[in-house]
Amino acid sequence: MRAITYDTFGTARDVLKLKDIPNPEPKAGEVRVKLAFSGVNPSDVKARAGSRPGVTKPAFPLIIPHSDGTGEVEAVGAGVDPERIGQRVWVWNGQWQRSHGTAASHITLPAHQAVPLPKEVSLEVGASLGIPGLTACHAVFGGGGVAGETVLIQGGAGTAGLLAVQLAKWGGARVITTTSEKDRDRVIAAGADVVLSYNDPDLPAKILAANAGKLIETIVEVEFGANIDTDTEVIAPNGRIAAYGSAKEMQPVLPFYPLLFKAVTIDIMLIYLLPGAQRDAAITRLHHALQDGALDCPVERVFDLAETIAAHEAVEAGARDGAILVNCQS
Incomplete structure (x- = not known):
């Protein structure tokens, strides 16, 4: 061969x-x-x-x-x-x-x-479907269904991020995402309800304003270290941060007390090691989304x-x- x-x-x-x-x-x-x-x-x-x-x-x-x-x-x-x-x-x-x-x-x-x-x-x-698809699917649904919730997707224009936007929307969530200005139209076409600039100095306030002042239940995170302060500010009590990347800051300092007193779950994902039952669930969801025509x-x-x-x-x-x-x- x-x-x-x-x-x-x-x-x-x-x-x-x-x-x-x-x-x-x-x-x-x-x-x-x-x-x-x-x-x-x-x-x-x-x-x-x-x-x-x-x-x-x-x-x-x-x-x-x-x-x-x-x-x-x-x-x-x-x-x-x-x-x-x-x-x-x-x-x-x-x-x-x-x-x-x-x-x-x-x-x-x-x-x-x-x-x-x-x-x-x-x-x-x-x-x-292997790395981008399973990563996006587990990031969105790894804590359960998201119907009726708001999902924040940091970096919604990347390969996994764009799939996460579509999957969260298909799952019945309201989707807020961050991206650069040049990718704004792409993430809107993918189903994002609100698109914000990832480098906006007032990003936490704008995320909350876009959600009528309510905190966010699920955050899908491509740059965990760089964004942890923003995520901590906007995450809801008992919320989940699903992190699949942190290239800009590989040794982040965590604001432990604010996270502790919101009982936040930090789900650091390596899709290669996803347990069998969770992988099977993600595969099934991916196939259903594809068959529903919900994924581009x-x-x-x-x-x-x-x-x-x-x-x-x-x-x-x-x-x-x-x-x-x-x-x-x-």
Whole structure:
């Protein structure tokens, strides 16, 4: 099979190589998927660059990057229903604690990590369901239903943030989001009821004014450290802050007493480690939202497999309006 590989950390241009490597047969409980698209996420490029704290070398002699992807089941191992052959699927945790991810023509992995793709959903959309989709879904619904509540989504124009806006609206919430002025129209189109500038010096007061003075039950947070003071001010008693990022401030100082006396739940999420029951619930909700036509998963650009270096650089550059995908059969 053709695969993008690396064996040491570094820049995409220095370490990513296109190689032909053996295509493993599925073992018991596994499936082999002929991949159509691979999703490229910020976590994939950070892992390749070696930017995870305390990690000095790749965990395996050869790495095929990327966790997300879509394709068709080509073969099954013992114990897997042969009726799955030919099934369209989307993949989660392709390269999490495994050497071989989705930046390849094929992937072999445990059968439960290849989820049947609803027939209404394109393979391109499916390639965004693993990290962005599950992150957004658990961030919004990890504390339960949000119908009748107000959800604040900090950073609503990002890939996960935009999905969170749509999911919260689909779930019956009133949605307030923060973003830059240039992305205002995008988040309004996604369903946001109120859009505020993330760098407004009076942001807490404006969030509360937009909610008729009432505190916020659920906050979805892309920059936990940078925004914790604002979040603390506007969160309701027994509210939940679901944080999936904190790139600007990785060692935040918490206002513990104000959080304590609101009994705030801080839900720090790493979607790779989501327990099985919670993952299954998020998958079910994602599929229902997709089948209801409630989710639009925009794609910025699709690169050929041989152009994966450029795909990584596009993710690193940021300021994009959709997912970056790799065509695994190109």
